[in-house]
Amino acid sequence: MRNALAADRSYPTGTRKERKLWKAAHLPFYLMILPGFLYFIVFKYVPMFGLLISFQRYDPFVGILDSPWVGLDNFRRLFSEQDFPLLLKNTFTFALLDICLFFPAPIVLALLLNEVRLKPFRNAVQTILYAPHFISWVVIVSLTMTLFNSQDGIVNQWLSSAGLGTIDLFTKPEWLKPMWLLQNIWQGVGWGSILYLATIASIDPALYEAAKSDGAGRFRQIWHITLPGIRYVIVVLFILRLGNFMEIGFEHIFLLQNPLNVEASDVFDTFVYRTGILQRDYSYSAVVGLFKSLVGLVLVLGANKLARKFGEEGVY
């Protein structure tokens, strides 16, 4: 009976008995989905509703149901916060640096790797450049500190013996953002290129042959065949990146931040950590999180719409 059912497994509209059997046959799938479903409810959706405390003066001893509602007071407080312009400026600077300078890097790397004829060399470079993806920010920041610190770091010893003075990466605020960006590229450029490389590999070689016989040089082949070939992937990844516009890698910045560079490194995330976790001002810090999430949501929906307007498929 079950085997017969397996032949046609779409939900039956027939008798109650048939429906019962269908449900029995599909029960295992629902049991498989259930733990994951509960995970998303408890650890993703309950916190989303927890954002309601943004509109309260939340008291953990009273709970979310009985805490007093204060309307938009927390928002007003945020926008009139003395540090708000600084947080906004830093967050946007990090995000723009990331999108303008980090985002294109893997595309360029993929194009370079694709041009190499020497296969073993290409494979070796790929193995090395993928590796930092597996390294934690703690290790990367530690490595930078050890090699660049101003007293016994080897880089500063080289620089000063070459008569170039020393650089204080961790004590001078102006070094923070360049250092952050370079570390990002160092860690992510190789890994980011995988998807582009795979997409390039799927481009029909006949297109290149045709272009060559038309007299197109290397750069014209890249411009007219390779780039259009990976355009869809670029657009999708760009939209997804915009959706995370405000997500600038909290852990990384948290590790780089110290009292000496706080004017350059303070962003919404670090502010949330300080007010929420350290000072236990839950409602106020939740507002900051909500503000961040909303900006991201608006950006991703906008970008998706824009992509569709320009004739791309979009993500949704």
Add this chain to the structure above:
Amino acid sequence: MTQMTIRDKAYQLLIILVLLAMALAVAVPFLLTASSSFASSGELLMKGAVFWPEDWTLEAYRFLWDNEQFIQAFTNAIVITVVGTAINMTLSVLMAYGLAQPDVRGRTAVNFMVLFTMLFHGGMIPTYLVVNKLGLIDSYWSLWLVNAIMPFNMIIIRSFFQTLPKELKESARIDGCGEFKILLRIILPVSMPMLVTFTLFYAVANWNTYFQAVLYLNDSSSYPLQVFLRQVLIVNPSELSLAVTDNGFMYTPAVRHAAILLTALPLLAVYPFMQKHFSKGMMMGSVKG
């Protein structure tokens, strides 16, 4: 491509040089730290780091081996990674397989529910409050459960299952196998490259977890390796070379190099063996998700 012109050769050379420079920029810091960890403290205090120590010594490694905090942190990291990855893979694979069935009702809604969490989330504080409410603070369950499924990974695993031929299951079903048994005996064995890939991805995330450990764990004896390394190195950047532990020991430069290396090494050592799998694994579902 039989004959390369001089122009082609110059072009190739230029690209190779650029890529070589990038590869060196990634490799040199690691090589420098690796060799320095075998140098004596005296030499390092003078030079900071060395490519080839004057006299090789295991001093730094012996120090870490005898350091209870380090051994504890290393053990903690292994426990967090092994249990965490097992939880990640079990939940992700089960959910992905269930959602990959074309005729399960409500799958579109659940798929959307998963996707939406990638666009909008409660953030640090509301999540912390949930973890707190559930009484998971100071327990590894906080780390294991908060990240039990990475939506992106689950979606790619699901797309992979959808590409498997239907006949694979149908024959087993006719033989009267239950769905769980089919998954375990038939589907998973043919999915090995995918399973290896995502086990590695999850293991990386678990081994590298830092901030959540700081956030959810208060007892320093339960800290994982990443938190230990941070404490060894970063007391205050301006007094970096005077980093002193709770016990009053001083972490010498050689010990710092060794600690960095040992924290990064387990993953760097496994990854080249997995490499051929994950470029395949990444592609399986992601191009057209």
